[in-house]
Amino acid sequence: MKQSLLHYILNGFMTGMLFISCHKPDVILPDEEPGETAAFTIPENFPRVMIDPDNPMTKEGIELGKQLFFDKRLSGNNQISCATCHRPELSYSDGAALNNIGVSGTTLLRHSPALINMAWANNGLFWDGGATNLESQAFGPLTAHDEMAQNLFELIEELIVVPEYVQLFDKAFRAPVTAANIVKALAQFQRSLVSANSRYDKYVRKEAGGFLSDEEKQGMLLVQLKCQPCHATDLFTDNLYHNNGLDDDFSDAGVDDIYLGRARVTYSDKDIGAYKTSTLRNIMVTAPYMHDGRFATIESVLMHYSEGVKYSPSLAAEMFQKENGEAGIPLSETEKKNIIAFMKALTDTGFLKK
Amino acid sequence: MKRNILILSLLVIFCFTACTKEKEVLVEVEKEVIVEKEIIIDAPGTLTLNFQSKVGAESFVLNTDFNIEGRTYNFNKLRYWISNVVLTDTAGIEYAVPNSYYLVEKTAAVVVQDGDYTYPAKERESVKIENIPVSEYISVKFFIGVDPVYNNNLSLQAGELSQLNGMTNVSWMWHTSYIFTAIGGKVTEGNVSKNIQAETGLNTNYKSVTINLPTGVNISSTDPKKANFSVDVVKILDGVDLIATPVVGASQAQVMSKLAENYTKAIVLTDVE
Known part of the structure; x- marks a missing residue:
């Protein structure tokens, strides 16, 4: 018993020694952040963003x-x-x-x-x-x-x-x-895949090569007015989910409710048929369009918005732009032409070549 | 004995000569040594949480027929995450067990990713928690499932969390997250027989269980304790019709929610030893 008591004292003594040692003990530093922090330049015309602190970019x-x-x-x-x-x-x-x-x-x-x-x-x-x-x-x-x-x-x-x-x-x-x-x-x-160097970007940032034709400018104004409620900011997406009137029958509960859209994640009826807003950037090279690629061309997309929007209770409020209160976004042929012209100015050719 | 005293003396001399400036500190340390005697004896202790799976009064055994309310069940797995364990002592001080994510299971080999690989058969029902500060504890709280921080980000690592044990989503992978609980096998009623795979998950189904310990449980290094819980599958399946809904996943939200709630009622403290 005495022996073990002494043993404790000795142990404690040696522990004590660590504290009074003349030299600072070697401190084991936590690993420094690995890699070199990658400078993440936010384009001037983009919103601010927080990078996940659990996975810093290097x-x-x-x-x-x-x-x-x-x-x-x-x-x-x-x-x-x-x-x-x-x-x-x-x-x-x-x-x-x-x-x-x-x-x-x-x-x-x-x-x-x-x-x-x-x-x-x-x-x-x-x-x-x-x-x-x-x-x-x-x-x-x-x-x-x-x-x-x-x-x-x-x-x-x-x-x-x-x-x-x-x-x-x-x-x-x-x-x-x-x-x-x-x-x-x-x-x-x-x-790291930041695409922000289209002709439009140079135009808004007043950089060399930043020229938009009258037709493109008309298109830009139309996009701002009619499309940017969802294709918002210079990201040209609000990163939200909307039912844009592609379908009005959601009775197919097959494949784990895949045809319900966002509602299969939120279980909320207001998200039935809602899908994530795609960006309009580089839109001319990302055909076909929509979550199931149902529209082969940009013309058919615009035709959908002007003539083909189907009503259902969860249809996005942004889809009701017609004066008679019907669902859809009124677009004349000229307006469509101008919008398409503007969309071409949203292609970041330098990014695509990288 | 004499030898020990000699070593002690040598150490004292060594310290004095090594750093004369620290004399006063040394004296203090020597005093502390005496006090520390108690602390060393009463060092942090161990509590084992022992989850004993049952079917009513019987032990839960894989690949064995059990009769539950007129239906015959033959199970091949029962798996669930126990996480974020918190012990509360008589003074109301909480001890949150760090990194406490434990996969409790009795499972036959699990085919993962449609057969791309197999998680081996395993039985693990005991969770040993070490380094618990000395105290008298009156309750233990834990969660069934994985908290939103880790559930939302499969790349974060803590405790036993892993993407490689078949407890991340495969069948409802559009929710990239953890499966909180899984029970599977076969159910038969009359001529009808269904393969069952009933899983819970999703942040809304992350549920806590608080269990009061009948008398305070003293935990210290000299006295490892073991809390035995019964986990009754009859209660897990209470009110869940697995013939009508043999597969429970994210698309069966209501049944999933009922099942998740049932797990919290199925885990009951039987005794502390």
């Missing part, structure tokens, strides 16, 4: 994310990458209404959205907003059987044998290859 993280985005190892059959359905030259969309190039070859039920200015897309991902952030969202297409069908264990095994990846993960996260770090890097890369 040069190394973006570089790693880019490499992963274009790497076919990320699919179960190693034949498709993220970029297969999100092609840079199409503003990271795929040009197909509903593609069937996933691992299973099944026709998908949603159109591949364009991926630009994703740093501002902080109000849900997917057409119905079921994913809260790009990090979580990535697990959807990565693992979905009809998309990349990637076994995550296998993916980690495939990447850890590539010395370059081991190095890149270490540089970006000071950590080995993990599923969480894969999606973090992908998110950082996507947030």
Whole structure:
């Protein structure tokens, strides 16, 4: 007993010694933020944005994310990458209404959205907003059987044998290859895809080459008046969900309520048939249009808004622009022509060539 | 004994010679050493939460027929997250167990991602919580599921949270988040037989359970404690018709909500040992 008491005293004594030691003990500092913080320049005409503090953007993280985005190892059959359905030259969309190039070859039920200015897309991902952030969202297409069908264990095994990846993960996260770090890097890369150098941008920022024709200016005013209630700010999207009158029959509860739109996420009747507002930026290269790619051309989109809006109780208030109170946005042929002219000025050709 | 005293003396000498400026501090430290004796004996302790799955009075066993209200059930899994454990002591001081995300389960091999990989069969019903500050605790609170911060962002890591254990969404992947609870197998009534897969999830179904400990439970390093809970599947399935709704996911919001509520009632303290 005495022995053990003395043992305690000795132990305590030695612990005490640490505090009175002449030298400052070696302090183990928490890991410094890995990588070099990537300067995130917000275009002058864009709203401010908060980058997720849990996944700060770094040069190394973006570089790693880019490499992963274009790497076919990320699919179960190693034949498709993220970029297969999100092609840079199409503003990271795929040009197909509903593609069937996933691992299973099944026709998908949603159109591949364009991926630009994703740093501002902080109000849900997917057409119905079921994913809260790009990090979580990535697990959807990565693992979905009809998309990349990637076994995550296998993916980690495939990447850890590539010395370059081991190095890149270490540089970006000071950590080995993990599923969480894969999606973090992908998110950082996507947030780096800022497209803000169209002729319109140069015009509003009064930069060289910033010229709009009269027709385009007319179009711009029309867009501001009639489209910007939803395609808001210079992002040309409010990142909200609206029922824009594509359908009026929502009785099909198939495929886990996929035809209910946003309502299958919120369980709210007012979100029935509502989908995320797409940006109008680079719109001329992101055909076909809507969540299911049902409109092949921009002309048919405008025709929908002027003549084809279908009424249902959840139809967005923004759709009622006709004087007689009917649903729809009145647009003359000239107005449509001008709007299209303006939309062409929203193409950021430099971004598409990157 | 003599040798120990010798070491002690040597250490004292070492310290005095090493840093003479610190003499006064050293004296103080020596005093503290005596006081610390008590603290060392009463160091932080351990509480094991032991979740004993049951079907009524019987033990829950996989691949075995159970009769519940005239229906025959044969289960292949019961899995759920227990998270954010908080212990409250007699003074009302709360101890929130850091990183407390535990996957409690009795499961046959789980086929994940439509068969892309298999999560091995596993039985784990005991959660050992260490380093609990010495005190007399009167209640334990935990949640079933994963809190919104982690549920909304699968890339954040804490405790046992992982994307790799088949408890993230596959069947309702448009909600990229965690499955909070999962029970599966087969139900038969007369000629009708259905494969069942009943899952809960979504932030609205993140539910807390507060359990009062019958008498204060003293926790310290000298006295590890174990709280036994019964988790009754009969109560989990109470009022849930799995023949009518064999698959419960995000599209079956009402049934899911009922099921999530049931879990909070199914977990009952039986005893503390």
